[in-house]
Amino acid sequence: MAKIKLKPEDFRVKEILKPGFLEGRGYRVYSLWKRGLETEEAIRRVARISGVARRFVSHGGLKDKNAVTVQFISVPEKFKLEEIADENLKVFFTGFSGREISPFLVEGNFFEIYVRESFRYPERISILKEFGIPGYYGEQRFTPVRGNNFFVYHFVRNNFKNALFYLFTPAGWENSRNRKGKKLFVAGNFGKAACFFSGWRKKVALFLEKSNDFRKALSIVPESEIKFQFNVFQSYLFNRYLGELIGKEAGEKLIFKYKLGEMVFPMKKVVLPEEVPIFYPGDGRFYLRFLKEMGLSLEELLKFSKFFHRFNRETVVFVKNFEIKETVDGVILRFFLPSGHYATNVVRFLFDAVRKK
Numbered sequence: 001m002a003k004i005k006l007k008p009e010d011f012r013v014k015e016i017l018k019p020g021f022l023e024g025r026g027y028r029v030y031s032l033w034k035r036g037l038e039t040e041e042a043i044r045r046v047a048r049i050s051g052v053a054r055r056f057v058s059h060g061g062l063k064d065k066n067a068v069t070v071q072f073i074s075v076p077e078k079f080k081l082e083e084i085a086d087e088n089l090k091v092f093f094t095g096f097s098g099r100e101i102s103p104f105l106v107e108g109n110f111f112e113i114y115v116r117e118s119f120r121y122p123e124r125i126s127i128l129k130e131f132g133i134p135g136y137y138g139e140q141r142f143t144p145v146r147g148n149n150f151f152v153y154h155f156v157r158n159n160f161k162n163a164l165f166y167l168f169t170p171a172g173w174e175n176s177r178n179r180k181g182k183k184l185f186v187a188g189n190f191g192k193a194a195c196f197f198s199g200w201r202k203k204v205a206l207f208l209e210k211s212n213d214f215r216k217a218l219s220i221v222p223e224s225e226i227k228f229q230f231n232v233f234q235s236y237l238f239n240r241y242l243g244e245l246i247g248k249e250a251g252e253k254l255i256f257k258y259k260l261g262e263m264v265f266p267m268k269k270v271v272l273p274e275e276v277p278i279f280y281p282g283d284g285r286f287y288l289r290f291l292k293e294m295g296l297s298l299e300e301l302l303k304f305s306k307f308f309h310r311f312n313r314e315t316v317v318f319v320k321n322f323e324i325k326e327t328v329d330g331v332i333l334r335f336f337l338p339s340g341h342y343a344t345n346v347v348r349f350l351f352d353a354v355r356k357k
Contacts (some may be wrong), residue, residue, distance in 0.1 A: 010114040011067040011321050013343075015060060016107045016336070026096025027058075027074040030081050032264050033090040038065045043073060046091055050081040057081075060106035061339060064140070074101040108338040110321070116330040125324065131269045132318040133349050134242055137235040138342025139258040143171065144232055148260065151229035160214040164204070167191075167221065167229075181205075183253060199224070223307075226302045230307040236260055237279040243317055245272055256352050259351050265349050275312035281305050317341045 021108035022029060022124045035041045039062045054077050065067035074097065075081055084091040099105065144151075146169040170182035181196025185205060204220050211217070240292045243263060246253070248271035255262050267353035281301040291297065301308075320336040333350075337343060 007015075008066055008068050008117060010083050010116070011064060011343075012112040013063055013067055013069040013071075014110045015041050015063070015069075015071040016062055016110060016272065017060070017072060018105050018107045021097045021105055022043070022097055025096045026077055027071055027100050028077055028080060028098045029074045029094045029097050029101065030083075031070060031090075031092045031094050032059075032062070032073050032090075033068075033070050035068045035088040036065065037088060038064050041065075042089055042333070045089060045337060046073070046084065047079055049084065050079075052079045054083060058100040058102060058312055061102050062107070072101050076100075103339065106339040106342075109343070110336045111343040111346075113325075113333045113336065113343060114330060115333060115347060115351065117351065119324070119331045119350070122348060124323070127267060128319055128346070128349065129322060131266070132316045134246060134263070135317045136141070136242060136263050136267060136345055138241050138344045140342070140344065141235050142232060142241055142259050144229065145236075145260065146171070147320060150233045150236070150294075150303075151222045152304075153294065154295065155226070155229070156296070156304055157217075160218050164221070167225070167324075168201070203355055213266040227307050227309075234279050234308060237290055238276070238313060239263065239274065240290050241286050245271060245276075245315070254349065256348055263345070263348070272315040274316075275314055277312050280308050281308045282310075312339075313340075320345060 001292075018089075032042060032046065036088050037045075039059060043057050043059060044054055051077060055077055057073055058075070059073045060071060063071050072082075072094065073091075077096065081093075083093060146166055149166075151163060151166045154166055163250050168185040170180045170186075174182075176214040178194050181193045184193035186192075186197070190205045190208040194202050194209065197205055200220055200222055204217050207217050207220060208214075232357045237288060240261065245259070246264045246266055249266065249272065252267040254265040254267060255264075276286065277283065281298055282303075284291070284298050284303060289299070291301075317338060321332040321334070325334075333347070335346065337346070
């Protein structure tokens with residue numbers, strides 16, 4: 001990967017809301033600036049300081065931890081969040097709205113990225129501007145994946161213990177406290193593990209300290225976490241299908257490997273459907289061969305349809321307001337992407353993808 005995010009200031013993101021959002025009354029809207037914090041971590045901190053239950057605070061997109069980001073949050077008007085001006089977290093009142101913040105109300109994000117290496121492929125800029133890039137889910141979407149396997153596989157097979165332990169498998173990018181707690185959990189030291197957790201993870205660990213009912217323990221996990229794991233699975237299938245579509249159409253192409261396979265970028269315009277449906281068990285015809293490879297069937301997944309999102313995703317995303325500026329030891333990229341698309345894919349295309357014919 002290109003040399004980015006060596007420090008949070010190298011990767012700046014500003015969330016852009018859809019026009020007309022700040023109209024009406026019913027919700028207070030706040031600007032949330034954070035540095036080196038996950039979105040959920042920042043919101044929990046704001047809610048705690050303000051004395052407002054976390055469930056009343058709404059947000060749009062999830063923003064990168066290792067970055068400086070600006071996004072918006074909202075609460076019902078009867079509540080009020082404290083304004084904060086700390087080193088890594090700032091909250092300021094923005095105005096009122098008749099609607100709460102949600103991902104559907106985010107127009108997109110403006111990025112400013114400092115890449116600490118020289119730029120060697122100027123021809124890729126014209127391709128980027130003219131044809132856009134494939135709408136793959138970015139590599140960071142798959143950070144919850146453990147061992148090239150998916151939570152879904154265990155969950156739909158009623159392997160309750162395996163599904164639960166999957167959620168507690170530590171990752172190298174997590175902080176040392178989380179890793180230590182998860183290592184204790186998967187070793188069966190549930191009581192000790194609970195000391196390192198909060199929220200639902202703590203509740204699960206405390207429950208298993210007194211019971212070996214893994215099915216009931218899994219029921220403590222919030223449905224939002226289960227859905228998120230299913231959505232990661234959908235994202236993987238989409239990337240597989242889109243890569244196959246482009247591979248059939250493209251002549252000269254760029255390829256780079258990521259955690260779960262390869263992403264293929266065409267070096268010229270290719271004919272693709274404007275959108276393709278994300279995998280959904282009720283209509284999964286595009287994805288059958290991938291499921292077969294994984295030993296899964298539509299029939300067994302159909303019983304869990306409530307955990308799957310159902311929508312179409314763009315096969316190509318156009319990068320707007322693109323600028324590139326050379327510096328002494330690298331370049332600064334500035335551009336806008338629609339909501340749900342990944343700036344790291346733009347960086348990959350410009351710097352790291354390997355040319356193939």
